Amino acid sequence: RLRTWDSRSQVHEPVDRNFRQAFSELDRLKDKLAVGDAVIEKAAYIYRKALEKGLVRGRSISALIASALYAACRDTETPRTLKDIGQASNIKRKDIARCYRLLLRELNLKMPVVDPVKCISRIASKAGLSEKTKRKATKILQTAEENKISAGKDPMGLAAAALYVACVTNGENKTQRDVAEAAGVTEVTIRNRYKGLKIALNL
Amino acid sequence: MPQTKPIVSVENVVASASVDQKMDLNEITKTFPDVEYHPDQFPGLVFRLKTPKTATLIFTSGKMVCTGSKSEEMARKAVKTVVQKLRKGGIKVKKDATVQIQNIVASINLGGKIHLEQAARTLPRSMYEPEQFPGLIHRMLDPKTVILLFSSGKLVCTGAKQEPDVYRSVNNLHALLEEKNLMIYD
DNA sequence: GCTTTAAAAAGTAAAGT
DNA sequence: ACTTTACTTTTAAAAGC
Numbered sequence: 001r002l003r004t005w006d007s008r009s010q011v012h013e014p015v016d017r018n019f020r021q022a023f024s025e026l027d028r029l030k031d032k033l034a035v036g037d038a039v040i041e042k043a044a045y046i047y048r049k050a051l052e053k054g055l056v057r058g059r060s061i062s063a064l065i066a067s068a069l070y071a072a073c074r075d076t077e078t079p080r081t082l083k084d085i086g087q088a089s090n091i092k093r094k095d096i097a098r099c100y101r102l103l104l105r106e107l108n109l110k111m112p113v114v115d116p117v118k119c120i121s122r123i124a125s126k127a128g129l130s131e132k133t134k135r136k137a138t139k140i141l142q143t144a145e146e147n148k149i150s151a152g153k154d155p156m157g158l159a160a161a162a163l164y165v166a167c168v169t170n171g172e173n174k175t176q177r178d179v180a181e182a183a184g185v186t187e188v189t190i191r192n193r194y195k196g197l198k199i200a201l202n203l
Numbered sequence: 204m205p206q207t208k209p210i211v212s213v214e215n216v217v218a219s220a221s222v223d224q225k226m227d228l229n230e231i232t233k234t235f236p237d238v239e240y241h242p243d244q245f246p247g248l249v250f251r252l253k254t255p256k257t258a259t260l261i262f263t264s265g266k267m268v269c270t271g272s273k274s275e276e277m278a279r280k281a282v283k284t285v286v287q288k289l290r291k292g293g294i295k296v297k298k299d300a301t302v303q304i305q306n307i308v309a310s311i312n313l314g315g316k317i318h319l320e321q322a323a324r325t326l327p328r329s330m331y332e333p334e335q336f337p338g339l340i341h342r343m344l345d346p347k348t349v350i351l352l353f354s355s356g357k358l359v360c361t362g363a364k365q366e367p368d369v370y371r372s373v374n375n376l377h378a379l380l381e382e383k384n385l386m387i388y389d
Numbered sequence: 390g391c392t393t394t395a396a397a398a399a400g401t402a403a404a405g406t
Numbered sequence: 407a408c409t410t411t412a413c414t415t416t417t418a419a420a421a422g423c
Contacts, residue, residue: 058390059390094414101330104330114334148316148354151318151320151333151337152319152337152353152354152399153337153399153400153401154333154401188401188402188407189400189401191407214396216395217394217396217417217419218419219418219419219420220419221420239393244392245394246392246420246421246422249393249394251394260394262420263421264420266419267420268393268394268418268419268420269394269419270393270394270396270418270419273396304418305419306418306419307417308395308416308417309397311397333400336398336414337399338399338415338416348417350416351398353399355399357399358398359396359397359416359417360416362417362418363417364418
């Protein structure tokens with residue numbers, strides 16, 4: 001898979017040494033975050049662009065790799081949060097967010113706005129929810145989504161609330177705490193999003 | 204023509220100043236017991252005024268930074284008041300301070316909701332990351348300011364060096380939002 | 390890059406009642 | 407559950423690490 005980049009490593013330049021470190025780090029993160037090869041290759045591509053622009057000078061290479069991976073997730077609409085990347089890479093969320101903004105500005109990257117619907121599967125599998133509930137939650141988000149209740153809200157909080165509502169309607173016994181934990185948000189957030197969802201859906 | 208008239212209110216003004224002489228911060232600390240000065244933590248001394256409610260940082264170089272004012276004039280007045288208090292406290296200050304406005308922060312209400320998602324796609328130099336912050340961050344080139352846009356139709360404009368720039372920024376953005384049909388009026 | 394100051398916007402979080 | 411406090415973002419200057 002990373003053949004394209006590995007072939008360049010045959011030439012022993014400092015840049016290639018840097019690439020090797022980046023690739024091994026990305027491979028390690030790939031397993032921890034369970035993302036596909038396409039995401040890793042995109043992250044490697046973004047990282048290479050950052051190297052070419054000289055964005056690594058005086059900066060943490062690890063933080064740049066982690067943020068390149070976050071950018072790749074965003075670009076491919078792979079639902080991974082800054083928190084996820086932070087835990088997998090042992091780099092503070094704030095540092096990854098700062099590097100990510102740097103990548104957006106310096107490389108002129110345009111990312112799609114996170115779609116809460118794309119977050120449903122990940123939360124559902126972590127919480128062990130049924131396919132039926134996932135489908136219901138998707139419908140809920142599409143209906144409410146998004147006339148406007150989603151603007152400014154954390155996509156994971158919206159998806160978690162939709163899944164919780166779907167559980168209740170489908171009689172799947174899952175607590176707010178279960179869903180909140182799987183989504184990485186608090187129960188309070190689920191309750192708050194639930195209020196808006198209830199109004200938007202006339203529940 | 205904008206459909207509504209934005210309500211603008213200046214919330215904070217940051218000004219730099221200088222009395223062009225070295226200052227003994229330890230001496231100020233002795234005569235003004237409620238100032239904060241922790242040189243190991245930060246080189247500036249914090250001198251707070253109750254009226255206007257401001258905080259002025261004083262450095263050994265005689266340079267200062269005044270924050271918290273609600274207007275350009277209030278910031279200049281605050282600096283004068285600080286120098287006046289220092290003199291009354293026995294600290295020798297030969298010249299009056301020269302003041303420069305460095306930043307003006309204002310909150311604005313456009314009077315209609317903003318379609319943030321669409322704005323994120325159509326506004327240049329903007330970033331919208333709801334996972335990190337609920338507002339869309341837009342960098343305006345002229346005037347050079349940064350505006351935070353919220354779906355409620357409220358804004359925060361920062362980076363302006365004079366009040367007219369705040370109004371110009373808001374009017375530019377408001378016209379742009381209407382032009383691109385990103386405003387939702389009741 | 391960090392440290393300190395102030396302020397608004399709206400969302401999220403944590404702690405205490 | 408509710409309230410309070412606090413942190414996220416943006417901006418600018420100051421002196422020094």
